[in-house]
Amino acid sequence: MDLNPWLDRTKLVVCVGAGGVGKTTTAAAIALRGALSGRRTMVLTIDPARRLANSLGLDQFGNREARIDLSGMEGVKPGGELWAMMLDARSTFDALIHRVAPSDEVRERILANHVYRHMADTFAGSQDYMASEKIYDVAALGTYDLLVLDTPPVKNALDFLESPGRLVNFLDERVLSWFLDGSRSSRGGMMFGTSKVVFYLLGRVFGEQFIDDLSQFFRDFEGLYEGFRKRHQEVLDMFRAPTTQFVTVCAPSESSVDVASFFLSEFERRALPCGGIIVNQVHACSGQTHDAESVLGATARSLGGDLPPAVAASVVARLGMAHRRLHTLAMADHALARGLKSRYSGRLPGFFQEVPRMEDEVHDLPSLREVGRALFDQDAAPLSS
Amino acid sequence: MSVFSRRLLAVAGKGGVGRTTVAAALALAAGARGRRVCVAELYGAWRIQHLFGARARSYTPIPIAPRVDAMSLDAVDCLDDFGRKKLKIGALVKALLHNRVMGAFLDAVPGLHDLQQLGKIENMLMEPGPGEPRYDLVVLDAPATGHSLTMLAGARAMREMTVVGPFHDLAHRIEALLDDHARTGLVLVTLPEALPVREALELVEALGPDAPLLDAIVVNQVRPASVPAEIAGVPWETVRAALVTDPNPDVQAVLATADQFVLRQHAADRALTRLTNAVRARHAAATTCSLPSVDVDQLTADDVRALARSLVHLGDAT
Numbered sequence: 001m002d003l004n005p006w007l008d009r010t011k012l013v014v015c016v017g018a019g020g021v022g023k024t025t026t027a028a029a030i031a032l033r034g035a036l037s038g039r040r041t042m043v044l045t046i047d048p049a050r051r052l053a054n055s056l057g058l059d060q061f062g063n064r065e066a067r068i069d070l071s072g073m074e075g076v077k078p079g080g081e082l083w084a085m086m087l088d089a090r091s092t093f094d095a096l097i098h099r100v101a102p103s104d105e106v107r108e109r110i111l112a113n114h115v116y117r118h119m120a121d122t123f124a125g126s127q128d129y130m131a132s133e134k135i136y137d138v139a140a141l142g143t144y145d146l147l148v149l150d151t152p153p154v155k156n157a158l159d160f161l162e163s164p165g166r167l168v169n170f171l172d173e174r175v176l177s178w179f180l181d182g183s184r185s186s187r188g189g190m191m192f193g194t195s196k197v198v199f200y201l202l203g204r205v206f207g208e209q210f211i212d213d214l215s216q217f218f219r220d221f222e223g224l225y226e227g228f229r230k231r232h233q234e235v236l237d238m239f240r241a242p243t244t245q246f247v248t249v250c251a252p253s254e255s256s257v258d259v260a261s262f263f264l265s266e267f268e269r270r271a272l273p274c275g276g277i278i279v280n281q282v283h284a285c286s287g288q289t290h291d292a293e294s295v296l297g298a299t300a301r302s303l304g305g306d307l308p309p310a311v312a313a314s315v316v317a318r319l320g321m322a323h324r325r326l327h328t329l330a331m332a333d334h335a336l337a338r339g340l341k342s343r344y345s346g347r348l349p350g351f352f353q354e355v356p357r358m359e360d361e362v363h364d365l366p367s368l369r370e371v372g373r374a375l376f377d378q379d380a381a382p383l384s385s
Numbered sequence: 386m387s388v389f390s391r392r393l394l395a396v397a398g399k400g401g402v403g404r405t406t407v408a409a410a411l412a413l414a415a416g417a418r419g420r421r422v423c424v425a426e427l428y429g430a431w432r433i434q435h436l437f438g439a440r441a442r443s444y445t446p447i448p449i450a451p452r453v454d455a456m457s458l459d460a461v462d463c464l465d466d467f468g469r470k471k472l473k474i475g476a477l478v479k480a481l482l483h484n485r486v487m488g489a490f491l492d493a494v495p496g497l498h499d500l501q502q503l504g505k506i507e508n509m510l511m512e513p514g515p516g517e518p519r520y521d522l523v524v525l526d527a528p529a530t531g532h533s534l535t536m537l538a539g540a541r542a543m544r545e546m547t548v549v550g551p552f553h554d555l556a557h558r559i560e561a562l563l564d565d566h567a568r569t570g571l572v573l574v575t576l577p578e579a580l581p582v583r584e585a586l587e588l589v590e591a592l593g594p595d596a597p598l599l600d601a602i603v604v605n606q607v608r609p610a611s612v613p614a615e616i617a618g619v620p621w622e623t624v625r626a627a628l629v630t631d632p633n634p635d636v637q638a639v640l641a642t643a644d645q646f647v648l649r650q651h652a653a654d655r656a657l658t659r660l661t662n663a664v665r666a667r668h669a670a671a672t673t674c675s676l677p678s679v680d681v682d683q684l685t686a687d688d689v690r691a692l693a694r695s696l697v698h699l700g701d702a703t
Contacts, residue, residue: 019399020399115546118546205551206552209549253401285642295636298636303624306623310617311619315616318612319639322612322642322643325611326611360652
């Protein structure tokens with residue numbers, strides 16, 4: 001199956017997967033491919049490997065669009081542009097507060113709140129949520145033909161699709177309502193029993209200043225809830241659109257295949273449009289269809305004219321070991337990849353593509369183009385078969 | 386100064402590089418040098434205890450070698466401990482801490498879980514209670530790299546957020562321990578492959594003056610080159626030249642394999658050289674060492690003991 005028409009009809013590609021599997025590289029390679037085919041393309045990435053960021057000219061940009069210079073590339077179709085943006089959770093979060101705050105006063109109070117300032121930076125889950133926010137902003141502008149999103153390498157990378165109450169653990173509704181009721185009644189002097197003891201305890205343990213900051217933060221945030229909820233629905237609609245495709249990226253390692261498998265079940269469970277599976281860094285052994293004995297025999301004959309027999313024998317033995325090792329690695333990679341495919345074939349639509357391991361670092365446009373060739377210039381297997 | 390004279394060694398590195406194994410081996414090596422050591426895993430992990438024969442996870446340190454214990458921390462145990470020792474809270478208040486809503490609240494305070502576990506380690510080292518073991522050194526199996534730095538920064542965030550109170554004091558003590566270059570050292574684990582080494586390099590360059598001092602880089606799972614630079618005294622390039630003109634596809638397949646290994650080795654060597662140079666330039670006192678690859682499906686306690694023997698002299702030679 002040819003992946004070029006697939007990319008042509010897609011407007012948003014979301015790449016998910018474990019860390020260290022080449023997810024950012026894959027996202028950048030897909031984006032470059034889109035740009036080469038004449039589309040105005042944007043890749044949004046979080047914390048890319050620094051050299052990749054440098055090669056894309058991203059180092060000095062936080063949350064701002066940067067145009068990648070393609071003038072050195074041959075064969076860019078007219079209209080093709082590549083843009084990149086590094087997502088910064090903090091500034092996206094700030095922008096969101098600006099948008100949904102009911103008044104200037106509340107906005108300024110939230111932005112200055114101690115708890116908010118630390119939360120926006122250190123909060124588990126805020127990055128994924130902010131990624132979805134930002135991409136919605138960019139998509140809503142409508143200035144790009146294709147968007148490619150690189151998600152953070154965490155298993156809860158799709159949690160932003162849950163209800164807004166779960167987006168942010170900190171705003172767990174139970175805690176929120178308990179806290180708001182408790183602190184309200186404490187202000188009115190009407191607090192009884194458990195609440196009173198708990199607030200006393202919290203104050204003793206965390207310090208009253210912190211508890212006051214937290215209460216103020218929760219009260220201010222409560223007013224933003226409706227804004228969050230409404231916007232969340234719009235973000236969800238974008239991710240469920242048929243022109244959106246989720247792709248899971250893994251390497252031939254048990255742990256990353258497990259993560260990929262987890263994401264595929266999530267696609268299924270959440271009814272997300274599944275684009276397919278990309279297995280990166282697969283060992284390719286060009287000799288794997290050959291008979292080892294005859295391969296080494298031919299090598300020995302070839303060396304016979306140039307090297308003394310004893311040396312030739314050592315060389316052949318050494319090359320034989322290397323060849324067997326590569327063969328074993330290739331077979332193991334293949335078995336892992338096939339195992340993943342067979343678990344989901346027939347259950348999900350989409351493609352299954354293997355990308356051979358590249359021994360050189362992928363850190364510039366020509367090497368990204370090579371990755372794109374490996375992805376798009378060889379037929380992928382359909383996941384349905 | 387030897388790494389083994391520290392009070393706390395944080396073993397960091399990306400997922401899958403063998404951090405836990407290296408942490409266990411470092412603890413055994415320190416024990417062999419006469420130090421009283423505890424190796425600690427976080428978030429309820431108990432791989433080391435399991436490796437040394439435990440049937441169940443234990444928060445209380447259990448012996449795995451002479452002078453060496455292993456413990457498995459988790460936030461709930463640590464919070465209980467903290468409540469008992471520092472807050473001196475009664476049964477009613479303790480029950481409240483376990484209340485469902487309170488639980489969700491405590492889960493949600495950024496960095497609180499990390500803080501509780503680091504706090505326990507600080508407490509074990511600095512003021513062990515009556516009847517508690519006294520350790521010279523704790524080896525911490527830190528979370529995967531990205532999170533390690535967040536975790537270390539978390540103490541500062543907590544101190545700033547809380548302003549006063551027991552958690553503020555706890556955060557303050559943890560910060561003091563982590564920032565103290567005499568007491569705390571960082572051991573970074575990586576693999577002899579281009580990508581993990583580049584990630585280690587990025588971490589080394591990102592370590593600011595506030596981070597713990599880098600004591601050592603451990604290159605784990607090193608194996609002999611599949612295609613060495615010389616075979617039976619003949620340079621690989623000579624062998625290659627003899628094979629490259631052969632039209633036989635079988636010969637070319639063998640050559641392609643060899644080329645792939647040679648390229649990989651070169652990429653790894655280049656990355657390692659960059660890492661070594663960066664370490665030398667920025668962390669002059671740090672040492673680099675390598676551990677051999679253990680080619681087994683399931684690592685045993687004996688394998689870890691063998692690795693420990695390779696680490697006993699870590700940092701001595703300089």
